[in-house]
Amino acid sequence: MPTLPHDIWLHIAQFLPVLVLRDLISLNSTFFEIAMDCRYRQMSFAYLDKRMLRALTRLKDPAVAKRVRILHVYPGFLKDALERDKTEPVLRRSLKYRLADLGNHLLEQRLFPKHAKSRLMHTLKRTEDVVQIMLEVLSGLPNVTDYYVTWCGLPSISATAVPFLSTVFQSKLRKLSLELSLENVRNLLTPSFQVQNLEELQLTIHSENIESTWERNCIMTKYLAPAISRLNATLHTLTIQSWEAADLSPMFRSITHLPALEQLVVAIPVEPNHLGDPQGLSEFLIAHRTSLRTLRLRATQYGGAGMTPDLASFDNWIRDAIHNVSLPKLRTLDISSNLFPVATSVACLAHFSSTVTSLSLTGSYRTYEDIEKAVNIVSGPIRDEPLVKLRVGLVSLSPQLIDMISMKLPRLDSLELVVRYILPHAGDRPAFHPDAPNEGQLTSQIDDFLSKMRERNYAHWQLRHMSVLADSLPFRPQYEAIMEQTFLQCIPSMRTFR
Ligand SMILES: *[C@@H]1O[C@H](CO)[C@@H](O)[C@H](O)[C@H]1NC(C)=O
Ligand SMILES: *[C@@H]1O[C@H](CO)[C@@H](O)[C@H](O)[C@H]1NC(C)=O
Ligand SMILES: *[C@@H]1O[C@H](CO)[C@@H](O)[C@H](O)[C@H]1NC(C)=O
Ligand SMILES: *[C@@H]1O[C@H](CO)[C@@H](O)[C@H](O)[C@H]1NC(C)=O
Numbered sequence: 001m002p003t004l005p006h007d008i009w010l011h012i013a014q015f016l017p018v019l020v021l022r023d024l025i026s027l028n029s030t031f032f033e034i035a036m037d038c039r040y041r042q043m044s045f046a047y048l049d050k051r052m053l054r055a056l057t058r059l060k061d062p063a064v065a066k067r068v069r070i071l072h073v074y075p076g077f078l079k080d081a082l083e084r085d086k087t088e089p090v091l092r093r094s095l096k097y098r099l100a101d102l103g104n105h106l107l108e109q110r111l112f113p114k115h116a117k118s119r120l121m122h123t124l125k126r127t128e129d130v131v132q133i134m135l136e137v138l139s140g141l142p143n144v145t146d147y148y149v150t151w152c153g154l155p156s157i158s159a160t161a162v163p164f165l166s167t168v169f170q171s172k173l174r175k176l177s178l179e180l181s182l183e184n185v186r187n188l189l190t191p192s193f194q195v196q197n198l199e200e201l202q203l204t205i206h207s208e209n210i211e212s213t214w215e216r217n218c219i220m221t222k223y224l225a226p227a228i229s230r231l232n233a234t235l236h237t238l239t240i241q242s243w244e245a246a247d248l249s250p251m252f253r254s255i256t257h258l259p260a261l262e263q264l265v266v267a268i269p270v271e272p273n274h275l276g277d278p279q280g281l282s283e284f285l286i287a288h289r290t291s292l293r294t295l296r297l298r299a300t301q302y303g304g305a306g307m308t309p310d311l312a313s314f315d316n317w318i319r320d321a322i323h324n325v326s327l328p329k330l331r332t333l334d335i336s337s338n339l340f341p342v343a344t345s346v347a348c349l350a351h352f353s354s355t356v357t358s359l360s361l362t363g364s365y366r367t368y369e370d371i372e373k374a375v376n377i378v379s380g381p382i383r384d385e386p387l388v389k390l391r392v393g394l395v396s397l398s399p400q401l402i403d404m405i406s407m408k409l410p411r412l413d414s415l416e417l418v419v420r421y422i423l424p425h426a427g428d429r430p431a432f433h434p435d436a437p438n439e440g441q442l443t444s445q446i447d448d449f450l451s452k453m454r455e456r457n458y459a460h461w462q463l464r465h466m467s468v469l470a471d472s473l474p475f476r477p478q479y480e481a482i483m484e485q486t487f488l489q490c491i492p493s494m495r496t497f498r
Contacts, residue, residue, distance in 0.1 A: 006030075006033075006034070009030070009031075009034045010034055010037060010038065013034045013035065013037075013038045014038060016038075022035070036064070036067055037067050039067075040058075040059075040064055040067040040068055041067060041068065041069050041070060042068075042069065042070040042071075042072075043055060043059070043068050043070070043071055043072070044071075044072040044073075045071075045072065045073050045074070045075070045134065046072070046073075046074040046076060047076065056133060056134070056137050059137045059140070059141070060136070060137060060140070062140065065137075065140045065141050065142070066141075066142055066143050067143070068141045068143065068144055069143060069144060069145050069146065070144070070145070070146040070147075070148075071138075071141065071144050071146070071147050071148065071168065072148040072149075072150075073134075073138075073147075073148070073149050073150070073164070074149075074150040074151075075134070075151070075164065131164075134164070135163055135164065135167050138164070138167050138168045139167040139168065141168060141170075142170055142172070143170075143172055144168055144170065144172065144173060145172055145173060145174045145175065146173075146174065146175040146176075146177075147168055147173060147175070147176050147177070148177040149164070149165060149176075149177065149178050149179070149180075150179040151164075151178070151179065151180050151181065151184050151188060152179055152180055152181040152184070152206045152243075164188070165178075165188050165189075165193065166190075166192065166193065171196050171197060172197075173195050173197065173198060174197065174198065174199045174200060175198070175199065175200040175201075175202070176195060176198055176200070176201050176202070177201075177202035177204075178201070178202065178203055178204070179204040179206070180203070180204070180205060180206065181206045181207075181208075181209055182205060182206065182207045182209070182210050182216060182219050182220075182224075183209050183210055183219075185219050185223045185224050185227075186219060186223050189223050189224060189227035190223075191226070193227045193230065194230050194231075195231060196234075197234050198231050198234055198235060199234055199235060199236050199237060200235070200236070200237040200238075200239075201228065201231060201235060201237070201238050201239070202239040202241075202265075203228075203238075203239060203240050203241065204241045204242075204243060205224075205240075205241070205242050205243065205246070205248065206243040206244070206303075207242070207243070207244065207246040208243070208244060208303065213247075216246075216247075216250075217247075217250040220248070220250045220251040220254065221250050221251070221253075221254040224251050225250075225251050225253075225254030225255045225256075226254070228251075228255050228258075229254075229255050229256040229258070231258070232256060232257070232258050232259065232260070233260070234260060235258050235260055235261060236260045236261060236262045236263060237261075237262065237263040237264075237265070238258070238261060238263070238264055238265070239264075239265040239266075239267075240264075240265070240266050240267070241265075241266075241267035241298075241300065242267070242268075242269055242275060242300075243302050243303045244269060244271070244302065244303045245269040245271040245272060245273055245274055245275075246269075246275070246276065247273065247275065247276025247277060247280075248275045248276055248280060249275065249276045249277035249278075249279065249280025249281070250280070251280070252280035252281055252283065252284040253280050253283060253284070255284065257287055257288070258288065258291075259291060260291065261288050261291050261292060262291055262292065262293045262294060263292070263293065263294040263295075263296070264284075264285075264288070264292055264294070264295055264296070265296040265297075265298070266281065266295075266296070266297055266298070267298040267299075267300045268297070268298065268299055268300065268314070268317070268318070269299075269300055269301060269302075270299050270300065270301050270309035270310070270311065270314050270339045271301065271308060271309055271310065272310050272313045272314075273313075273317075274313070274314060274317045275317075278317050278318075278320035278321035279320075279321075281321045282320070282321050282322070282323075282324065282325055285321075285322070285325040285327065286324075286325055289325070289326065289327050289328065289329070290328075290329065291329065292327050292329060292330060293329050293330060293331045293332065294330070294331065294332040294333075294334070295327065295330060295332070295333055295334070295352070296332075296334040296335075296336075297318075297334070297335045297340070297345075297348065298335075298336060298337045298340070299314065299337045299339035299340040299341075299363075300337065300339065301339060309339060311339075311341050311344075314341065314344065315341055315343065315344045315347070318344050318347070318348065319344075319347060322348060322351050322352075323351075325351075327352060327355070328355060329355070330352055330355050330356060331355065331356060331357050331358060332356065332357070332358040332359075332360075333348070333349065333352050333353075333356045333358075333359055333360070334359075334360040335348060335349070335360070335361050335362075335363075336360065336361075336362040336363045337363045338363040338364050339363070340363055340364065341364070342364050342366060342370055345361055345364075345374075346370070346373060346374060346377070349361070349374055349377050349378070350377050353377045353378050353380075354382075354383060354384075355384065355385075356378060356387065357385050357386070357387055357388050357389065358387070358388065358389035358390075359374075359378060359387060359389070359390050359391070360390075360391040360392075361374060361391070361392050361393075362391060362392065362393040362394075362418055363393070363394075364394070365394045365395075365420060366392060366393070366394065366395055367396075368395075368396070368398070368400065368401060368404075368426045371392055371395060371401065371404075371405075372404055374392070375390075375404065375405060375408045375409060376408065378390075378409070379408040379409055386409070386411040386412075387409055387411075387412060388411065388412060388413040388414065389412075389413060389414045390405070390409065390412055390414070390415050390416070391415075391416040391417075391418075392416075392417060392418070393416075393417065393418020393419070393420075393469070394418050394419070394420040395417055395418065395419055395420065396419070396420060396421040396422070396423050396426070396430070397417060397419045397421070397422045397423070397449070397468065397470070398422075398423045398424070398425055398426040398428070398449065399424070399425070399426075399449065399452045399453055399456060400425065400426035400427075401426060402453070402456075402458075403456070406458045406460075406461045406463070406491075410460060410461060410462065411462050412461070412462065412463055413462065413463065413464050413465065414463070414464065414465040414466070415463055415465070415466050415467075416466070416467045416468075416469070417466075417467070417468050417469070418469045419468055419469060419470040419473075420470075420472065421441055421445075422441070422445060422446045422449045422470065422473065423445060423449060424445055424448035424449045424452055425452075428445070430445065431444075431445055439474060440472055440473060440474040441473075441474070443474055443475065446473070446479060450482060450483070450486050453486050453487070453490055454486055454489065454490065456490045457490050457492070458490055458491045458492070459492055461491055461493060462493050463491055463493055463494060464493055464494060464495045464496070465494075465495060465496050465497075466487055466491070466494060466496075466497050466498075467497070467498040468483060468487075468497075468498075483497075484497045
């Protein structure tokens with residue numbers, strides 16, 4: 001076997017099936033390291049079952065613990081334990097004994113599977129025990145870079161559970177994803193919450209359990225916003241998402257200036273009143289106008305009282321939020337999700353277009369005219385830099401669509417199309433087999449499209465990368481090859497096609 005750098009073996013190992021990895025473990029020490037890194041790279045703790053107990057036991061070994069990079073924790077199991085706590089007296093035992101219990105438990109499960117369940121309950125009947133073991137294990141993971149915590153739908157947590165977040169924080173952590181109920185914020189994001197080098201924070205906020213506006217605002221301004229503000233030295237990507245329509249403007253207003261913030265992702269519920277006062281987001285955008293280079297907007301509908309989207313109200317909300325914002329450094333604008341109205345996305349584009357060099361508009365279906373409108377906005381003559389990257393979907397791919405994009409965006413470098421139909425002419429409608437409409441559109445239309453494309457040549461175009469995603473096409477693998485050939489032929493500058 002060739003001698004390759006460790007990193008490359010690690011990369012290769014990601015594509016190997018688990019059983020092959022297991023065989024590699026016994027091959028030699030190099031492969032042992034690679035296979036073990038792969039196996040423990042990503043760990044997830046959600047349900048108190050045999051697998052989790054085995055993982056906890058294994059991770060007590062520092063030689064194993066150092067391999068964990070990505071960690072997911074959803075302590076749903078605490079719920080049961082908390083219930084039991086109320087009925088039984090506390091008995092303190094050392095960690096060593098509790099781990100021995102776990103070991104016994106696992107052994108027993110193998111030997112006497114019938115008794116396992118009751119034994120498990122006996123071993124871990126106290127919240128404190130579970131929490132203690134978890135905390136011990138989490139605090140011994142030195143190389144975690146990405147930490148995902150879901151903490152909602154849980155009863156208010158006991159004091160022992162508070163260090164759940166802080167204990168894993170080490171200097172290597174770069175990305176933190178928190179899905180939190182607002183009522184847990186006071187316990188989790190205490191004034192001591194700080195992550196030295198955190199670059200990316202993803203927040204999903206649930207506020208359904210707090211009815212008092214005063215209390216909600218108090219949590220946002222006194223705990224949540226200061227916790228985010230404390231990441232000011234290094235935070236460059238911030239994602240804010242609300243599970244339901246809720247006024248987050250007090251939080252937006254209370255976050256202090258984040259000088260390194262380059263990327264903002266905001267998911268806005270389609271149900272009124274969206275994220276509350278739109279001026280909150282507006283002021284946040286204005287405060288970060290000198291550093292923001294990427295803005296990603298989403299429309300969401302996860303939860304909420306009525307679950308009744310109001311797209312007119314959504315449109316107004318967005319327009320209010322952006323109307324007096326200018327972002328002179330903005331390069332990437334990305335609007336996705338099928339709930340985001342096409343007209344609203346075009347309004348956002350028109351507002352921010354002058355500096356944008358990379359544009360992504362996906363989610364809803366867009367007609368030829370919709371795309372032409374968007375392309376017109378970014379192809380005007382009074383631009384400092386041309387648009388070099390475009391991703392649009394869902395579209396009907398036609399020769400006229402390619403003609404139009406190539407003509408209006410001659411300096412485009414990369415084009416990605418998420419395709420629903422393929423048509424020989426932009427004015428055509430997709431045709432289906434009358435007896436089997438579910439089998440996708442008629443292949444004769446695709447054949448016609450390809451033969452029309454073969455007659456074309458885009459010699460003036462600078463396009464180097466193109467990708468056509470067409471999941472719903474019939475006979476995909478076959479057509480993908482033919483499509484690649486066709487596009488490579490008619491666009492001479494093309495380097496890669498996917
Ligand atoms: C294990 O095998 C690989 C491939 O033959 C080789 O590159 C590596 O040096 C070996 N490692 C040890 C410790 O022998
Ligand atoms: C992981 O952590 C251990 C122990 O702190 C350290 O020696 C090792 O260099 C780390 N590995 C990486 C790749 O950071
Ligand atoms: C971050 O905020 C603290 C407290 O307000 C301040 O002292 C510090 O200078 C800020 N750091 C940066 C890089 O802005
Ligand atoms: C933006 O508009 C709002 C009202 O529409 C106004 O209160 C605010 O001062 C404006 N901000 C700037 C920077 O113009």
